Amino acid sequence: MIDTHQHFWRLSRRGYAWMPEDLPALNRDYEPKDLRDILNDTGITGTIAVQADDSVAETEFLLSLSDAHPWILGVVGWVDLEHADATRILTALAEHPKFLGIRPMIQDISDPEWMLRPTLAAGLNRLVELDLTFDALVLPDHLRTLARFMERYPDLRVVVDHCAKPNLRSGALDEWRDGLAAVAAHPNSFCKLSGLVTEAPPGAGLAELRDCLDHVSQLFGPNRLLFGSDWPVLNLATDYAAWQRIICQYIDETPRLAQDTIGQLNPQFAYTRLSQHCTNPNGAGA
Template sequence: MCDISEIDCVDSHFHIWNLKKFQYPWPTSAEAAIFRDFSACELEDNLKKTPVRHAVFVQCLNGTPEEAKWVMSQAESYPFIKGVVGGIDLTSPKLPEVLNDMQSHALFKGCRHILDMEKPDWITREDVHRGLKVLEDLQIPYDLLLRPPLLKYIPDVVSKFPRLKFVVDHIAKPYVKDKTIDGWREEIAAIAKYPNVYCKLSGLVTEADWESWKTEDFQPYIDHVLGCFGVDRCMYGSDWPVCNLAKADYKTVFNLLQRLLGSMAFEDKKKIFRLNAAEFYKLDL
């Protein structure tokens, strides 16, 4: 039987930031554990403690292609960066031009918008849907950063764009700290019915009690997501360095998901820790 350490794993969700280079709305000084620069060099050091050898950067800034280009420029020095999900304004009249420019960079793999900074029904707007149609036509995947109150809007959206691949970040941030699963359970299942939607097994620890989380806190949520999406549409993500808020370093987060997957067959773990992210983002590994 092969061990997960024999796989060159893929992290589908990491961040880096430089507080002097860009103006970030978050983190702030209130999040002291992560209110500093985080570099590709620091992440590379963390990856060496795990079997993860490839990773996908996900935007921190809305409507800022320059952030994605900054990260892509670092890939020559840090070749573990295999993809970049950029913060692209889907409502911009210049969207086709922006995407044409971004697609000239081989590492550009997708788009995301931080919905926390918008009104709850932003994802239902017609101008947003025009942008999603452009992504669908160009086959550029879209990351959905959701919280439970937004889940009700998503079935209508993903059904409208059946040829566009979506991925739900951080299993839609259920209320793990409160041990609440009702509501989220039914609505995430409704989204999973659409075959063009995937799910990142990421961002777990920051939704729990930062001071006293335990592995078993997450088991009902992970089991439910796997039951809904199946092993072919789930992928590992670290959400580094945000995970540090919950006193969890990179290796801790990686090992946590291994424990949660338990006795899952090796070939299924290989899908979650490598193959699904590589296929979803069309990574050149």
């Protein structure tokens, strides 16, 4: 079982502009040593570390952690796609076998149609050429644009983070349902079962999340769904083991989710460069 979405950060590196200073649960260092015992206790054999800061230095930091810890199987980093050297930077980063793709923090970009800017085209086409993935950190009101984006770049693998953050507190889900369906219609789209408890009312469990999970699993099916914890942001709502239990219980109770596919929660479909690391991460099977 692989966790396809977790973070590390070291506050002395600066950055992390999104992080609220009044949340001590987040505003502290989170390093591999803080996660290792949790993974052992929950049977997670490897993870993908995802960027939490908009800088190439962040990507290099995460790759250095992956070099030191074999169970960090891959890194989803960050590159400024509008930079004149974007294609060169992507090519250089792709020399590292654990560099899997990039994640622009679209939810924080003021232009709602940023994805469609022609200035991104060279970098996006280079992602395709390098067999890398584009993680989409989006909100429900970005989904229609994301579907248009995928029409423009049909060969680009796109992973929707956190199920596009449905507004589970208000229950206003129509825009999210329709928009996610438009994205899922593209066969190169994938979705992470992650980040839902932090969008839900306090104390939410499977009963409160079931309708959302049903919609996502019907749209994407077992071969395009990935498990992610969103640790340590997850800690704002619940603990790692509790979130894993929610997802595993949902899989067990949902016949259309084949146990031998999503049950193994294997991300190679989306992150193809990961396959060389998944067969024996730290001595354990994936």
